[in-house]
Amino acid sequence: MEILQSWLVAPFTYAFMVRALAVSVLVGVMCPLLGTYVVTRDLGFMSDALAHSVMPGVVAAVLVGLHPLWGAVPSAIVIALLLGWLVHSTGLSADTTIGILFAGLFALGVALLPLVRHVSLNLEDLLLGQVLGASQVDVMVTAILTAVVTAVLYGLHSRLLFVSFDPLGAKVAGLSATRLDYLFLMLLAVATVTALQAVGIILVISLLITPAAAALLVTRTFEHAMFLSAGFGVSATVVGLYASYHLNVASGPVMALVATAIFAVAYAVAAARR
Amino acid sequence: MASVSIAVRDLTVAYGDTTALERVSFQIDSGQMVGVLGPNGAGKSTLFEVLAGLQPFACGEVLIHGQPASGNPGALAYVPQKERINWRVPLSVIQVVMQGRIRGHRWLRRLRPADIEIAEQALRQAGLWSHRGEPMASLSRGQQQRVFLARSLAQGADILLLDETFSGVDIRSKESLMEILHTLCDQGRTILLASHAVDQVEKNCDCCLCLNRGVVGFGRTRDLVEAGVIRNLVGTV
Numbered sequence: 001m002e003i004l005q006s007w008l009v010a011p012f013t014y015a016f017m018v019r020a021l022a023v024s025v026l027v028g029v030m031c032p033l034l035g036t037y038v039v040t041r042d043l044g045f046m047s048d049a050l051a052h053s054v055m056p057g058v059v060a061a062v063l064v065g066l067h068p069l070w071g072a073v074p075s076a077i078v079i080a081l082l083l084g085w086l087v088h089s090t091g092l093s094a095d096t097t098i099g100i101l102f103a104g105l106f107a108l109g110v111a112l113l114p115l116v117r118h119v120s121l122n123l124e125d126l127l128l129g130q131v132l133g134a135s136q137v138d139v140m141v142t143a144i145l146t147a148v149v150t151a152v153l154y155g156l157h158s159r160l161l162f163v164s165f166d167p168l169g170a171k172v173a174g175l176s177a178t179r180l181d182y183l184f185l186m187l188l189a190v191a192t193v194t195a196l197q198a199v200g201i202i203l204v205i206s207l208l209i210t211p212a213a214a215a216l217l218v219t220r221t222f223e224h225a226m227f228l229s230a231g232f233g234v235s236a237t238v239v240g241l242y243a244s245y246h247l248n249v250a251s252g253p254v255m256a257l258v259a260t261a262i263f264a265v266a267y268a269v270a271a272a273r274r
Numbered sequence: 275m276a277s278v279s280i281a282v283r284d285l286t287v288a289y290g291d292t293t294a295l296e297r298v299s300f301q302i303d304s305g306q307m308v309g310v311l312g313p314n315g316a317g318k319s320t321l322f323e324v325l326a327g328l329q330p331f332a333c334g335e336v337l338i339h340g341q342p343a344s345g346n347p348g349a350l351a352y353v354p355q356k357e358r359i360n361w362r363v364p365l366s367v368i369q370v371v372m373q374g375r376i377r378g379h380r381w382l383r384r385l386r387p388a389d390i391e392i393a394e395q396a397l398r399q400a401g402l403w404s405h406r407g408e409p410m411a412s413l414s415r416g417q418q419q420r421v422f423l424a425r426s427l428a429q430g431a432d433i434l435l436l437d438e439t440f441s442g443v444d445i446r447s448k449e450s451l452m453e454i455l456h457t458l459c460d461q462g463r464t465i466l467l468a469s470h471a472v473d474q475v476e477k478n479c480d481c482c483l484c485l486n487r488g489v490v491g492f493g494r495t496r497d498l499v500e501a502g503v504i505r506n507l508v509g510t511v
Contacts, residue, residue, distance in 0.1 A: 039362075040360065040362040040363045040364075041360070041362075041363075042362070158372070158373070158376050158385075159376060161363065161365065161369070161373075162373045162376055164360060164363050165359065165360055165363040165365055165370070165373075166354055166358065166359050166360070166373075167358075167360075168328075168352060168354060168358055169351075169352050169354055169358075169373075169422075169425075170373075171326070171328055172326040172328065172350055172351060172352035172435070173348060173351065173352075173373070173374070173376065173377055173429055174348040174377045175376065175377065216362075216364065219364070220364060220366075220409055221364055221365070221366055221369075221409070222363060222364050222365060222369075225364065
């Protein structure tokens with residue numbers, strides 16, 4: 001019992017672990033809430049592309065001495081709107097458009113990296129996340145962005161659901177589906193860059209997609225799936241954080257692995273019910 | 275005397291160099307059920323999109339209750355083809371019907387009790403109250419179409435656009451759907467029914483609009499049958 005208590009409590013005698021826990025819980029709630037829409041609307045590739053495409057923005061922010069999020073959030077929003085506009089206005093498919101921007105901007109970000117060698121910007125942290133390095137400012141920014149995303153999502157839920165389920169019917173009923181799509185992409189952009197701290201560019205998709213996909217397997221309504229996916233998301237990030245501390249491994253990959261394990265269990269439960 | 279519900283004059287719609295509709299003119303009174311017949315690519319879906327104010331057109335005039343189509347959001351409701359729905363979104367029957375009341379409700383506010391009452395009443399009218407909590411995806415095709423009809427009723431729309439509503443629906447469900455549609459027409463609602471099911475249209479629609487990019491025939495269904503217009507078009511349907 002004492003060993004278990006020490007295993008659970010000991011990590012949080014360190015301030016950096018408390019900050020990491022706060023960021024993990026916040027991101028673990030926000031990403032899967034949005035992820036339920038992402039999975040049902042088939043926007044997984046879009047989310048992955050957004051995460052990769054913010055690299056130039058992050059490098060630019062660090063270059064002028066700002067917090068990386070100051071570069072990541074605006075550039076993610078611009079990229080999301082640009083993606084939406086290109087998909088709506090060109091004859092190219094969504095996947096093609098996303099692929100072009102994703103590869104081009106990620107390559108630009110990597111090419112710009114040597115410019116910021118004099119500043120501490122670790123490529124591995126950027127790609128795989130480093131929640132243990134979260135500062136007080138990171139916690140506050142994550143809390144504010146999570147609150148904004150959750151509030152907007154709550155306010156627009158029924159409209160977003162209508163547009164996701166029956167876009168044409170929603171337009172005929174008088175909803176501005178295009179405007180709602182753009183707004184959703186902006187929320188997705190904000191959530192994606194907020195999660196970079198925890199799981200990094202490569203693994204952010206695991207928090208957006210995997211908990212939501214697992215929840216959708218074992219629930220009957222969208223709202224139940226949202227709540228359960230948030231539970232799965234928090235479980236993945238918190239268990240991943242403990243594992244990272246005790247096993248001395250990078251936090252982002254462990255969080256992604258735990259999320260994948262949760263999905264495997266949900267799949268088994270869903271299969272057993274059939 | 276019935277009022278004019280839809281008036282279309284010299285409507286032409288083009289996508290780039292391709293003309294989807296050319297000089298289409300017709301007029302529909304309130305309370306009519308009009309079958310829209312035509313082969314694939316005849317412009318039925320384009321016409322529906324124009325009526326709903328979603329599709330810009332090169333020239334002509336489209337009036338819904340005497341006003342431009344785009345200035346009348348909510349006056350029309352759309353009953354979609356199954357293929358147009360994203361079935362990955364798991365919604366219950368009552369959630370879909372409640373969508374009909376969304377336009378009037380503000381951000382961060384729940385639906386008002388009056389809106390909920392209207393949606394519930396619409397679902398009862400469609401005869402599916404006992405299925406209200408069931409997932410949409412678990413219903414039969416005919417039941418799903420009745421739910422979409424209930425949503426249109428909840429929306430308060432008095433013009434319903436039905437796109438291939440009978441496709442994949444069994445005979446009993448077709449009859450039950452037709453019964454609801456006739457009741458709605460008796461209540462003054464105008465129904466446009468795009469369909470490949472010519473027999474269903476001949477049997478149930480007062481009027482027919484035969485399209486093949488332009489208007490091939492428009493008038494009383496019986497007259498168009500007798501003149502052979504529908505038979506000629508059916509050859510291409």
